[in-house]
Amino acid sequence: MLDRMRVLVIEDEVRLATAIARGLEVEGFDVDVAHDGLDGLWRACEFPFDAVTLDLLLPGMNGYKICAELRRRQVMIPVLVLTAKEGEFDEAEILDLGADDFLRKPFSYVVLAARLRALIRRSRDDVTGGPVVAGDLWLDPFTRSCRRGSAEIRLSDREASVLDVLLRAAGEPVAKLEVLDRVWGGDFDGDPNIVEVYIGHLRRKIDDPFGLKTLRTIRGVGYQLLVRHG
Numbered sequence: 001m002l003d004r005m006r007v008l009v010i011e012d013e014v015r016l017a018t019a020i021a022r023g024l025e026v027e028g029f030d031v032d033v034a035h036d037g038l039d040g041l042w043r044a045c046e047f048p049f050d051a052v053t054l055d056l057l058l059p060g061m062n063g064y065k066i067c068a069e070l071r072r073r074q075v076m077i078p079v080l081v082l083t084a085k086e087g088e089f090d091e092a093e094i095l096d097l098g099a100d101d102f103l104r105k106p107f108s109y110v111v112l113a114a115r116l117r118a119l120i121r122r123s124r125d126d127v128t129g130g131p132v133v134a135g136d137l138w139l140d141p142f143t144r145s146c147r148r149g150s151a152e153i154r155l156s157d158r159e160a161s162v163l164d165v166l167l168r169a170a171g172e173p174v175a176k177l178e179v180l181d182r183v184w185g186g187d188f189d190g191d192p193n194i195v196e197v198y199i200g201h202l203r204r205k206i207d208d209p210f211g212l213k214t215l216r217t218i219r220g221v222g223y224q225l226l227v228r229h230g
Contacts, residue, residue, distance in 0.1 A: 005050040005120055006030045010040030010066065011082070012058050020053065020082075023109030029116070037061030041069055044077060050120045051078045053112070056094070064097055071098035071156075076144065078119035078157060082107070095201060100158045101184075111189065118185030122161055132167045135227040137206065137214075139163055146206075153205050158183065162198045163206070166215070166225040175222040199223055 007029045011017035014035060021031040032049070034040035038060035044052055052070075056063035067079055081094050081102040094102065100119055103112060131140040138147045139155075141164040146153040155163065161183045166174055176195050180188060183195075196217070203215050214226040 004028060004030055005116070006032070006048070007116060008040065008043055008047075008049045008052045009033045010037070010044075010052060010058065010063070011055045012036060013055075020109070020112070024113060024116070027109065027113035029113070037063070037066050041066050044070060045073060045075055049077055050123075051080060051116050053080050053082055053116070054099070056081060056083050064094060067094060067097045067099050074143075076123075076157060078116075078123050080112075080115055080119060082112075092197075092201070095156055095158070095197075098156045100156060103190075114185075114189070118188055121185060122183060123157065132164060134167045134170060134225065137167065137225075137228070139167055148206060148210060151210070155205065156201075159198055159201050159205070162195070163202055163225075166223060169225065171225065171227045173218055173222045173224040179223065195223075 007024055009017055009020050009024070009031055011020060011033070012035050017033050017035060021033055024031050032043060032047070034043050037058035040058070041061060054063045054066060058066070063081060070077065070079065079099045081099045082105055083102055084105045101115060103115055131138060136149045139145070139160060141160050144155050144157060144160040146155050146160065146163070162179060165179050165182050176192060179195050180192050199215065199217065207213055207215055212228065214228050216224045216226065218224055
């Protein structure tokens with residue numbers, strides 16, 4: 001069981017922010033609230049939160065810029081985006097900027113709390129893991145530092161977690177449900193196809209720029225990361 005967790009809610013709609021805070025407090029979280037982007041960024045950088053919930057449309061600084069700036073400053077706190085948008089390109093953009101997950105409005109506070117607990121649990125688990133190497137691909141899952149050969153690769157926390165699972169399999173196939181359980185947690189009740197979304201992100205980062213096809217989807221089996229040397 002995780003101890004009491006502290007969450008920063010960055011949401012400009014006061015009534016919604018208050019409702020989110022109350023819902024999370026009922027679920028056992030300590031909650032702080034920021035109503036504009038600049039204040040939210042400052043709080044996230046200055047205080048020891050376990051996770052952030054982030055709206056995208058904010059005064060002062062929008063959620064996309066906040067997420068990018070947190071990662072630029074090496075603030076590796078888990079970020080859960082709360083969005084009313086439906087477009088997959090918006091989702092892909094915020095994930096590429098370093099967000100760890102997203103939840104569409106309207107949502108249940110029970111589900112929101114479960115998503116946050118899974119993010120925080122994974123973040124804490126990563127602290128105990130060391131770097132892993134497979135061929136010319138190197139990853140430190142805690143710092144998200146990743147290289148193929150001498151080339152640096154920027155990964156979000158969630159991308160690094162998925163890659164960590166695949167790397168530690170040492171070339172053996174990994175089932176989608178295993179990736180889902182190890183990265184999102186056993187209490188995740190969202191769409192399991194989120195795994196395929198992140199596999200696509202990883203292909204665009206660890207394979208496409210190098211003209212490689214080492215990350216394979218094996219229909220009916222799962223995913224396999226082929227070990228490439230040199």
